[in-house]
Amino acid sequence: MSHKNIRLEVMHHLEKDVDKLIEKYLIPIEKIWQPTDFLPNTENDNFLEEVKEIRELSKELPYDFWVVLVGDMITEEALPTYESWLMDVEGVGQSERNGWSKWVRHWTAEENRHGDVLNKYLYLSGRVNMKEIEKTTQYLIADGFDIGTGQDPYKNFVYTSFQELATYISHNRVAKIAKEKGSKQLSKMCKIISGDEMRHHHAYSEFVDRIFDVDPSQMMMAFHFMMKQKIAMPAHFLRESGDKISTAFEEFSNTAQRIGVYTSLDYVDILQKLIDRWDIGNINNLTDEAEKARDYLIKLPSRMIRIAERMKIPENSFQFKWVEPAVLK
Numbered sequence: 001m002s003h004k005n006i007r008l009e010v011m012h013h014l015e016k017d018v019d020k021l022i023e024k025y026l027i028p029i030e031k032i033w034q035p036t037d038f039l040p041n042t043e044n045d046n047f048l049e050e051v052k053e054i055r056e057l058s059k060e061l062p063y064d065f066w067v068v069l070v071g072d073m074i075t076e077e078a079l080p081t082y083e084s085w086l087m088d089v090e091g092v093g094q095s096e097r098n099g100w101s102k103w104v105r106h107w108t109a110e111e112n113r114h115g116d117v118l119n120k121y122l123y124l125s126g127r128v129n130m131k132e133i134e135k136t137t138q139y140l141i142a143d144g145f146d147i148g149t150g151q152d153p154y155k156n157f158v159y160t161s162f163q164e165l166a167t168y169i170s171h172n173r174v175a176k177i178a179k180e181k182g183s184k185q186l187s188k189m190c191k192i193i194s195g196d197e198m199r200h201h202h203a204y205s206e207f208v209d210r211i212f213d214v215d216p217s218q219m220m221m222a223f224h225f226m227m228k229q230k231i232a233m234p235a236h237f238l239r240e241s242g243d244k245i246s247t248a249f250e251e252f253s254n255t256a257q258r259i260g261v262y263t264s265l266d267y268v269d270i271l272q273k274l275i276d277r278w279d280i281g282n283i284n285n286l287t288d289e290a291e292k293a294r295d296y297l298i299k300l301p302s303r304m305i306r307i308a309e310r311m312k313i314p315e316n317s318f319q320f321k322w323v324e325p326a327v328l329k
Contacts, residue, residue: 003218004090006215006218007090007091007152007153007154007215007218008090008091010091010153010211010214010215011090011091011092011100011153012091013214014207014210014211015091015098015099015100016099017210018099018100018102018103019099019102021103021203021206021207022102022103022106024203025199025200025202025203025206026106026107026110026199026203027110027199029109032110032113033113033192034113035113035116035117035120038117038121038185038188038189038192039117039120039121039124040054040124051124054121054124054125054185054186055124055125055126055127057181057182057183057185057186058125058126058127058183059127060181060182060183061127061177061178061181061183062259063317063323064255064258064259064317065174065177065178065181065259066127066128066322066323067252067255067317067318067320067322067323068170068174068252068255068256068259068261069118069122069174070122070128070133070320070322070323071235071238071252071255071256072118072167072170072171072174073115073118073119073122073133074133074136074137074140074235074238075140075167075233075234075235076111076114076115076118077115077119077137077140077141078137078140078141078145078234078235079108079111079112079115080141081140081141081144081145081234082108082111082234083104083105083108085145085147086104086107086108086156086160087101087104088151089151089152089153089156090151090152090153091153092104092153107200107203110196110200111196111200113196114193114196117189117193118189118193121186121189127323128322128323129321129322129323129324132240132241132320132321132322133322135240135241136238136239136240136241136248136322139237139239139241139245140235140237140238140239143237143239143245144237145232145234145236145237146232147159147231147232147234148226148229148232149226152222153211154208154211154215154218154219154222154223155222155225155226157204157207157208157211158208158222158223158226158227158274159226159231160200160204161201161204161205161207161208161274162226162231162270162271162274163231163233163234164197164198164200164201164204165197165198165201165270165273165274166231166233166262166266166267166270167194167197168194168197168198168201169194169261169262169266169270170194170256170261170262171190171191171193171194171197172190172191172194173260173261173262174190174261175187175188175189175190175191175194177259177261178190205274205277205278208223208278209277209278212278212283216283216284216285216286216290217285217286217287217289217290218290220280220283220286220290220293220294220297221289221290221293223274223278223280223293223297224293224294224296224297227271227297227300228296231267233249233253235249235252236249237249238252240320240321240322241321248320251318251320252320254313254314254318255317255318257313258313258314258315258317263308264304264307264308264311265305265308265309267304267308268301268304268305268308271300271301271304272301275297275298275301280294280297280298281294281298
């Protein structure tokens with residue numbers, strides 16, 4: 001039987017538990033927070049006073065902070081790309097509305113709130129150029145992305161396990177900076193978003209756990225493939241208006257590193273956490289090829305730390321169209 005057919009069989013085998021996994025890792029719509037819980041209520045008489053308070057507190061937050069918050073928001077807003085990509089994974093079967101497609105729709109519905117709340121907050125803050133941000137978001141959705149997983153569910157679940165932990169780290173660090181600068185509401189908002197991302201990370205990690213139980217060698221090969229080619233961030237095609245594809249991503253990434261929101265050392269730390277979580281060193285019944293892949297993975301974090309420690313980040317802020325320094329004076 002081909003690897004592709006085995007993957008489909010494994011996906012069908014796991015599908016019977018998807019409803020339980022939705023119950024375990026996702027929160028019912030009537031119980032979960034909504035963006036309005038963290039934003040001024042437009043129906044209240046004191047709406048304008050609350051907006052004024054947001055605008056005043058926003059003046060305490062530095063330029064690089066706004067760049068990172070904008071980049072995080074745009075990444076969340078590109079959700080249509082992520083949903084259409086996940087719906088195309090082998091075994092998800094969007095046409096027959098199976099268990100996996102139900103998972104993807106429910107996961108998307110939770111994630112959708114993140115871009116909503118950040119977008120509205122940025123709009124009310126008065127610190128950013130919303131028109132430029134909106135253009136960047138439209139470009140990012142129009143450009144799509146290629147994360148190197150194809151339609152392979154094993155590679156896709158490695159990617160989402162990694163990526164949900166990365167977004168947890170990023171939103172959590174942004175929350176800490178906002179709190180230090182006195183923007184408590186923004187801090188709470190980013191903190192609760194990070195909590196969603198951590199739950200999703202645990203879910204996708206459990207999917208991988210379950211695949212390791214039934215198809216260890218091919219799961220190991222998929223993990224090896226994804227880490228050898230490096231995990232591309234969802235916003236890696238980021239660009240500002242008038243620029244070529246991908247031109248803004250490196251500077252956004254440099255900004256996040258400079259203020260310690262997401263660094264190359266975090267990347268290595270996530271890799272190590274996944275190796276530990278999936279107990280890579282103790283997985284049995286591997287083919288020779290998968291054994292070699294496992295050896296490579298176990299040695300990879302120490303190799304990557306040496307590279308990460310040598311990296312130099314530019315000290316000066318890049319001038320983004322999204323955030324105009326004149327506004328921040």
